[in-house]
Amino acid sequence: MSAENIPSDELAQALETGSLPPQTVKLLHHHAATAKQNSYSPYSKFRVGASLLTHTGEIFTGCNVENASYGGAICAERTAFVKAVSEGHKKFLAVVVATDVEDAFISPCGFCRQFMVEFGKELLVYMTKADGSHSVQKLKELLPHSFGPEDLEKPR
Numbered sequence: 410m411s412a413e414n415i416p417s418d419e420l421a422q423a424l425e426t427g428s429l430p431p432q433t434v435k436l437l438h439h440h441a442a443t444a445k446q447n448s449y450s451p452y453s454k455f456r457v458g459a460s461l462l463t464h465t466g467e468i469f470t471g472c473n474v475e476n477a478s479y480g481g482a483i484c485a486e487r488t489a490f491v492k493a494v495s496e497g498h499k500k501f502l503a504v505v506v507a508t509d510v511e512d513a514f515i516s517p518c519g520f521c522r523q524f525m526v527e528f529g530k531e532l533l534v535y536m537t538k539a540d541g542s543h544s545v546q547k548l549k550e551l552l553p554h555s556f557g558p559e560d561l562e563k564p565r
């Protein structure tokens with residue numbers, strides 16, 4: 410899903426204030442929850458959906474896709490990123506993660522944090538409960554002292 414655009418004034422506000430307007434978070438959560446319905450998770454039975462907002466206002470979604478070879482599972486966050494990057498997007502404002510968990514804000518796994526930091530530490534990560542309430546942190550707070558592409562440019 411990439412056709413629906415978020416207006417540019419809302420994107421500017423997100424960049425300035427470090428948060429999105431509530432109606433935008435609600436829309437992104439709706440997309441993440443819808444993507445969750447496609448979760449292929451017969452092993453964990455833990456459904457996850459993600460929506461990813463590009464800096465140009467497009468929305469990409471993803472779900473977790475598991476595998477009989479358990480280690481081959483792909484998280485919802487990485488599915489959304491791979492869909493967006495493979496369509497030519499490399500700058501992102503926010504990711505919203507939706508699960509069925511009612512009493513905790515589920516946060517991205519370590520593998521996804523590393524995967525996402527490749528595309529920027531300022532990413533807003535919205536962790537939600539099943540009812541859509543959220544907690545938000547920047548990726549650099551979830552993954553401090555990260556190793557990223559800039560480190561490969563350092564003299565050695």
Ligand SMILES: O=c1ccn([C@H]2C[C@H](O)[C@@H](CO)O2)c(=O)[nH]1
Binds near residue numbers: 518
């Ligand atoms: O933030 C998360 C946490 C877990 N999972 C998936 C991976 C696996 O399919 C299942 C249980 O770990 O949930 C995600 O997609 N995103």
Ligand SMILES: [Zn+2]
Binds near residue numbers: 487518519
């Ligand atoms: Zn993950």
